[in-house]
Amino acid sequence: MTDLSQPDRLDDLVNHIQFRLAAAVSDYSAPWRTPMLATIADGGSTPTLRTVVIRTVDSIAGCVRIYTDRRSDKIGQIADCSAVELGFWDPSASEQLRVAGRAQILTNADAVDTAWAGLRPEARLIYRSATVSGAPLDAATPILPDAGGRDVFTVIEIRWERWDWLWLDQHSHHRARIHWSTDGERRAEWIVP
Numbered sequence: 126m127t128d129l130s131q132p133d134r135l136d137d138l139v140n141h142i143q144f145r146l147a148a149a150v151s152d153y154s155a156p157w158r159t160p161m162l163a164t165i166a167d168g169g170s171t172p173t174l175r176t177v178v179i180r181t182v183d184s185i186a187g188c189v190r191i192y193t194d195r196r197s198d199k200i201g202q203i204a205d206c207s208a209v210e211l212g213f214w215d216p217s218a219s220e221q222l223r224v225a226g227r228a229q230i231l232t233n234a235d236a237v238d239t240a241w242a243g244l245r246p247e248a249r250l251i252y253r254s255a256t257v258s259g260a261p262l263d264a265a266t267p268i269l270p271d272a273g274g275r276d277v278f279t280v281i282e283i284r285w286e287r288w289d290w291l292w293l294d295q296h297s298h299h300r301a302r303i304h305w306s307t308d309g310e311r312r313a314e315w316i317v318p
């Protein structure tokens with residue numbers, strides 16, 4: 126991590142976070158590759174979390190994409206309430222990032238086709254289950270057909286509105302909030318950890 130003692134280091138911090146998010150997409154072992162995605166369930170009364178893989182990051186547009194099964198619970202939750210948060214933690218760097226924003230299910234079939242085409246064969250397997258995600262099974266391991274899955278595969282795009290970054294440095298803790306207004310203007314500030 127760079128020296129954070131100067132206020133102008135906030136720009137460096139934003140660059141640092143963007144770099145780490147991009148690395149999470151390309152590096153299979155990056156700790157930030159698998160954040161927890163929080164959605165709101167049951168009409169607003171229940172928060173719920175699950176691990177996901179970050180598939181793309183676009184720092185210009187301000188969004189990340191993840192892939193999922195359109196039958197999974199999170200799809201209905203996002204349709205009911207688009208507010209979501211992603212929680213990233215890197216134990217070796219002691220760095221946490223929370224990315225809050227709005228999620229939408231991509232409706233552009235070309236974009237979903239492209240995402241599907243880029244998936245490794247083993248990553249496609251989970252989309253071949255005949256029954257809905259979360260349904261009871263008779264055995265621990267479902268029997269899956271050799272092909273299919275594209276019909277239930279979909280892409281969630283999360284457009285970020287706020288980052289909350291926390292670094293547990295050996296000597297002190299550092300925390301910053303980066304906020305984007307609706308017209309895309311960025312505001313960053315140090316906050317009490």
Ligand SMILES: Cc1cc2nc3c(=O)[nH]c(=O)nc-3n(C[C@H](O)[C@H](O)[C@H](O)COP(=O)(O)O)c2cc1C
Nearest residue numbers: 159175176177178191192193194197198199258259
């Ligand atoms: C390391 C890891 C990565 C995962 N990646 C994804 C993912 O990218 N997309 C996804 O839908 N589920 C992923 N899952 C499974 C989810 O955590 C979750 O069990 C599943 O999506 C059902 O969630 P839901 O019923 O809340 O929709 C992953 C699980 C683990 C442990």
